[in-house]
Amino acid sequence: MPYNPNRKGIPHTRAVTHQGEDEVDQPGTRSPHPIGLLGLGVYLPERVMTNDEWTEYVDTSDEWIVTRTGIHTRRIAGDEESTADLALAAARAALADGAFEPADIDEIVLATDTPEVFIPDTAAYVQTRLGVGHIPCYDLGGSGCAGFVLALDIARSRALADGRRVLVIGVELLTRLMDWEDRNTCVLFGDAAGAAVVGPDPGAVEIVAATAGTDGSKSHILGVEAGGTRVPTTVERVEQGLHKHVVMRGREVFREAVSRMSAASHQVLEKAGVSIDDVALVVPHQANLRILDAVRKRLNLPDERVFVNVHKYGNTGSASVPLALWEARDQGRIKPGDLVLLTAFGAGFHWAAALLRF
């Protein structure tokens, strides 16, 4: 579908202050070919699981989980739900939010570490059920909790180069694939999906700049080692639970997450030619409260300028940034004209940041 400059954006968040002389006073003025975030949607499974419920499965306590992570509850997908179901629901919500039809979408990029099946990718399932036609669709698999912001960066480039309208999805059904007997990891995660429509639109929420990076030398610090070609699935390995064992060196992950999310934030601000003082709200990957607090301190920001919802949903991987952004908008924490900074970090290690102007 050709680019139509009169297309709809997010009506209630359309910026109204960037025309004429106002533009001169705005930090990081609008690019001549702005790429917009044209719709945003989420899906949360109904079941809420408390920390106390975890004590039925592992030797833990509400006190330990809250003190170490700030997490109180998380959502758990129903037995009948799979990754594509969650992704589809979020995708439909994002389309409705931007008043789009499936036929308006030119491409789908889906970030997940918990795919529908091993082959093909989850995006193929979403494409058929969404009814978008034979457009290109692909997964960013294994990109960890940075997946959605990485996908946003890719979508922005596709929109810029080719005028495409790209559906970006971050989805995780982490509780299905993790080890419910490993207290080191199981209490951290939750299930959710978030989606955004990205495309050329001068009037919408603008993606002002984006940045991303990877340090593959740290791949052994966080991930699932069994199940691929290096450590193939065998009966013995499945019996040992290795296919769902998340290797995680918690303290190293903690340190890297804080350092990379802060550095990526500064990098994207520099790209956009603005300072952290210009940013109204930072929406970071919701790994845990202590990581969020450490990032906030590194960025020298007060509590109210960093959005937090990890206490309700736990770490939802690649769904966490769109879920937090959606909730921040829903709670009225973002006003027209605000600069909003997204920053994320995850297995790989991958990191990414994006600056939005509402």
Ligand code: ACO
């Ligand atoms: N309940 C009770 N005790 C637990 C639990 C639990 N759920 N999990 C671990 N423990 C125990 C360990 O067995 C260990 O006991 P030991 O000392 O007897 O061996 C002890 O708690 C570990 O304590 P600490 O090392 O002091 O724990 P720490 O303060 O480092 O907190 C945590 C651990 C929460 C994992 C922290 O390191 C962290 O947040 N790391 C980041 C991990 C993360 O966010 N991963 C998500 C994916 S990556 C991302 O999203 C950025």
